[in-house]
Amino acid sequence: EAGVAQSPRYKIIEKRQSVAFWCNPISGHATLYWYQQILGQGPKLLIQFQNNGVVDDSQLPKDRFSAERLKGVDSTLKIQPAKLEDSAVYLCASSPWGASGSWVGELFFGEGSRLTVL
Amino acid sequence: AQTVTQSQPEMSVQEAETVTLSCTYDTSESNYYLFWYKQPPSRQMILVIRQEAYKQQNATENRFSVNFQKAAKSFSLKISDSQLGDTAMYFCASTNAGNMLTFGGGTRLMVKP
Numbered sequence: 001e002a003g004v005a006q007s008p009r010y011k012i013i014e015k016r017q018s019v020a021f022w023c024n025p026i027s028g029h030a031t032l033y034w035y036q037q038i039l040g041q042g043p044k045l046l047i048q049f050q051n052n053g054v055v056d057d058s059q060l061p062k063d064r065f066s067a068e069r070l071k072g073v074d075s076t077l078k079i080q081p082a083k084l085e086d087s088a089v090y091l092c093a094s095s096p097w098g099a100s101g102s103w104v105g106e107l108f109f110g111e112g113s114r115l116t117v118l
Numbered sequence: 119a120q121t122v123t124q125s126q127p128e129m130s131v132q133e134a135e136t137v138t139l140s141c142t143y144d145t146s147e148s149n150y151y152l153f154w155y156k157q158p159p160s161r162q163m164i165l166v167i168r169q170e171a172y173k174q175q176n177a178t179e180n181r182f183s184v185n186f187q188k189a190a191k192s193f194s195l196k197i198s199d200s201q202l203g204d205t206a207m208y209f210c211a212s213t214n215a216g217n218m219l220t221f222g223g224g225t226r227l228m229v230k231p
Contacts, residue, residue: 003162031217042122042209042221043163056218091163095217103217105151105170109163 002026004110006092012116018080021113025073025094031055032069033107034077035091043091049075079115087117120145122210122222130228131200138185139195139225141210147171150213152186154195157207157224166208169193200229 005024013019025032030051035043046065048055051072060067064083069075079086089112096104121144131137143152154166169177169186176184181201185194193212197204210222 033219035221040224042124042223045218045220048216048218055216093163105168105213106153106165107219109155111162 004092004094004108006090006110006113008113009111010114010116012118013082014118015084016081018078019082019115020079021077021090021092021115023075023077023092023110025075025092026096026108029094029096029108030072031095031097031103032075033091033093033095034067034075035093037089037091037112039088046077046090082115082117084117087115089114120147120212120214120220122212122220124208124210124222124225126225127223128226128228130230131197133200133202133229133231135200136196136198137200137227139197139208139210139227141193141195141222143191143193143210143212143222145191145212145214147213147215150215152184152193152213153211153219154182154184154193155209155211155221156204157209158203159206163209167195197227202229202231205229 032049034046037043046060047057047067049069067077091112093107093109150171152169155163157163167179181198207224211219
């Protein structure tokens with residue numbers, strides 16, 4: 001079974017530029033998460049999708065960050081304009097639901113996209 | 119809001135010995151999951167062990183076990199017979215009703231030969 005795919009793995013941009021990250025979750029996983037992990041810290045949830053609907057985006061800086069999940073599969077996270085403090089690893093994770101409709105209780109993570117803002 | 123606290127930023131252990139990583143959490147949920155995730159250097163995060171709050175029995179996975187103290191909101195991870203491959207960042211996490219994971223700040227574990 002293929003894992004969660006993310007691209008690009010590394011991106012260096014200057015402040016005020018824009019960047020986009022792509023995530024392809026594990027096939028059939030209904031829930032998709034984007035986390036921001038600043039060096040030396042734990043991941044912080046930015047947005048959670050259930051199929052193609054947003055479950056929680058309360059910690060997403062909406063003035064500069066946007067995310068979408070078209071057709072309930074792939075997702076993109078965009079930052080425009082980037083700030084120095086956006087330097088971090090952006091983690092995508094997906095999670096399945098069981099046949100009974102209950103959450104199976106595990107997130108599967110991609111390798112992350114490392115962003116450096118100069 | 120949920121909070122997860124890991125009070126040990128760094129720990130080290132000799133190979134083959136046992137180490138315990140601490141975690142406390144705060145939640146208003148009546149049912150929730152608790153997790154320990156492992157993040158090796160420059161590699162993806164993987165699940166180590168999971169505990170459902172309504173289950174009183176502590177979860178175990180081979181060399182990994184937890185001590186779940188629900189009243190104290192404590193969830194520690196014990197690694198027995200530590201191996202060099204256990205060197206990694208370890209994150210404790212808890213869920214809310216919407217299956218959103220909140221992570222702690224992490225504990226960097228170094229296993230020494």
